[in-house]
Amino acid sequence: MERTLIGELGKHVGETVSISGWVDVRRDQGKMVFFDFRDRSGKVQGVVLPASPAMEASKEIRGEYAVRVQGTVNKRPEKNVQAERQNGDIELEITALEILAEAAPLPFDMSLTGFNLDLTTQLDHRALALRHPRLQAIFKVQSVIIDSFREFMKSQDFFEFQAPAITPAVAEGGAEVFEVNYFDKKAYLSQSPQLYKQIVMSAFERVFSVNKIFRAEPSATTRHLTEVVSLDAELAFIDSWTDVRDVSEETVRWILRKVERQCADELKLLGTTLPVMIEKTPTVSLTEAQEKIFAKTGRDVRGEKDLNPEDERSLCEIIKEETGSDFVYVYGYPTRKKPFYVYPNPEHPEFNEGMDLLCRGVEWLSGGRRINDYNQLMTHVKEWGMDPEKISMFLEAFRYGVPPEGGFAFGAERMTMQMLELKNVREASMFPRDMNRIDTLITKPEDEILP
């Protein structure tokens, strides 16, 4: 008999069907055995009645067995209907149970309510833990974030390219880079597709990529991973950095809308409410932000080169109170505190046209206008003490007519973490890598720092 997906069973009331899936829960009531079965489309309850030929098999089967089940789809009596659950109005009366694969006894409770593992145990049993509804919900949301980013980019004529992971020299120095033994020469893992996306923008005008980046972050915090998915965009022919801001704002708005629509069940399960993006996200300069913080809290951070975490939280609270927006753009950072390619404000060149999007007290996305003039770029390369030889391919692009341009980027794991208000970014990575762990622990257990 052909397989019916569990999510389709409601259309087959009164019929005999065959489903395939995993045993989510088994409840043995002696005379009758109840199961919840799970496949990619959802869950359904099944029952083995005393006279069922499946009774013998039902005694043997445990949680996470993979099974093929034959049975009749029955409407539940009104009093047993669980309206809020998928298939809560039906039940499968089981006539045959075939074991496709056995499962060892589970090392911990996999039920939604029973699942309260510390992160270390979750990671020690990653393969199994990925079957849990909470983890499935997190990665469902993450896949929607990534996919809706691409979808919006394509709708705006952005061209997708593949940024490389292996790079030659490290342009800006920096210790936080992984070295690769490349045929007995040195190569490095990319910390950002920034220069590549600017090159490809110079040829395709509007570009985006979804690619891995790597940071040899030698500390274990709740916010850092050594390998993350970077979502990047870059566009030419802008009139101002505010064009970049506007595209990034509509990108985030699109993602939020998609997550809201496609992940309603997941958000409910995770107990999260999405942040509020009002019609026009407020924008303040760093200086204005510092004035606001001083006026509201009395903390005088005016003249500081950046916002610290406390400032970011204060600013978000102030903006929320003033406008109802959970989001706020901050622009105009000190030019010398940012990378060489960020565009200085022509009227106040000590401040640049880089920007950050903050939400609920933390940064969600960064971007801004870049220098497009070759001579200005070369001046910065010198002032920043960089070796032009190491970025010769990048510089070549700018020798041949690059119009005003800018772009933005954000990390998939961090956005997942922040959107779902997770406490640790490791929860937002299927196979998180840090200094202690690559799937399994690589340090001695007593040396592991798990924040």
Place this chain on the structure above:
Amino acid sequence: MERTLIGELGKHVGETVSISGWVDVRRDQGKMVFFDFRDRSGKVQGVVLPASPAMEASKEIRGEYAVRVQGTVNKRPEKNVQAERQNGDIELEITALEILAEAAPLPFDMSLTGFNLDLTTQLDHRALALRHPRLQAIFKVQSVIIDSFREFMKSQDFFEFQAPAITPAVAEGGAEVFEVNYFDKKAYLSQSPQLYKQIVMSAFERVFSVNKIFRAEPSATTRHLTEVVSLDAELAFIDSWTDVRDVSEETVRWILRKVERQCADELKLLGTTLPVMIEKTPTVSLTEAQEKIFAKTGRDVRGEKDLNPEDERSLCEIIKEETGSDFVYVYGYPTRKKPFYVYPNPEHPEFNEGMDLLCRGVEWLSGGRRINDYNQLMTHVKEWGMDPEKISMFLEAFRYGVPPEGGFAFGAERMTMQMLELKNVREASMFPRDMNRIDTLITKPEDEILP
């Protein structure tokens, strides 16, 4: 004035518009200057008439300048219409020309007909070469291949996940792996997401990923890169390896159809015809393939463990002649010649249920059924001499009920190369990496081997 995209100009005949783009070609006829302008939406011809206020600027502007152009969209007289070209029936009468960014003199001819660079020169000037229509066409096709893969996967309920690039130990040994200095410990760059996709499949049933893989291939051939994009799929609850074959066939069919529809201009420009996929792609076992080759060519390769390149070409020719199909599946390779996870045929365990899809004499895609039974897997792990500790996370998945399953994979660059009949896979990678080159040459020029 608001920018109009070049591709939209046909809707604005008789109107004054502003376009932004690059100077594709400039033809100075003394009294008049003609330009072809290019933006992300296409090309259009513009003309500066003798009395135009833009005449002075038009004398200064060269190829690849980024410009903003104001002008009137005129219908061309019937005799000047070039029906086969985009905007061949209109012309922009230029009234103002603003330089957004200057371009240095071009180091080589960038026109379609004039462009005949050797690959080394193309790679030495990658940033500029990416603007050429031939390269733009190649990467447009590649982006459609990747995007249509994802699109088809999603339409079939496959869940997208992110496979890691950094991996702990190398499960199967093998010299062709890059070592990473990971906080003074050893880590490696992933050669395949195989084990990860099987883990994620065990939790999400049907999964796919688009991720980088790395091979430290110490030889320079026309078919090898050290970093490529791997497109991977894996699905549970199959009845037979033929279910995997069927999904992979429909995936390739979908991709071909999308490329045909969305890249008609690019295929024409590149002078390529897509291969023919008939309603049901022929499938032969390795043994049958060898019999066919013997019968047709007289070359006796019966009993060989694999098809060599000549065999692959012969088989494709034979199948084409017999059925009209450019594609053919080959299955049933010797079990011990393939990785430990490939499923042995239960009736003839010396042959497995792995498969390859060949087209036009080369392999396009590989896959097959995998071992899903934990005990059988452990037996293979021992027989293949592997250390189960190094794949403990993978093995854990199979302890908890994994039904019959399989999957397939192909490389984006190689499929692009083969679909477009390119001679060298480097042409199908935007930033190709090999033992001689990571953007720039890393070996001495005299040591470079460019096949």
